[in-house]
Amino acid sequence: MIDLFGQEVSETPRRPPGWTLKRAFLLHYHKAAETEERRCKTCVHLLGHTHQRRYYKCARLGESCGTATDIRLSYVCDWWEKR
Numbered sequence: 001m002i003d004l005f006g007q008e009v010s011e012t013p014r015r016p017p018g019w020t021l022k023r024a025f026l027l028h029y030h031k032a033a034e035t036e037e038r039r040c041k042t043c044v045h046l047l048g049h050t051h052q053r054r055y056y057k058c059a060r061l062g063e064s065c066g067t068a069t070d071i072r073l074s075y076v077c078d079w080w081e082k083r
């Protein structure tokens with residue numbers, strides 16, 4: 001495909017369908033073992049916002065003002081640090 005300036009443009013999307021910041025982050029994000037203390041709940045990067053319910057976010061991941069960056073307390077990633 002040719003763009004407005006006559007340059008060849010790739011038609012493949014820059015990101016795979018369904019790509020989100022969270023999905024990229026999820027490469028290191030997984031459910032913690034039941035007995036493991038190492039989880040988002042005990043991480044220094046955990047943030048919580050209370051509206052009609054409580055939404056948990058990660059300071060390292062950032063916030064999107066939507067569900068794309070919500071995290072689960074029972075999960076963990078490689079960036080965990082003890083609170």
Ligand code: SF4
Pocket residue numbers: 029039040041043044045046047057058059060061071075076077078079080081
């Ligand atoms: S850095 Fe990882 S373990 Fe810590 S709150 Fe964020 S997602 Fe959870």
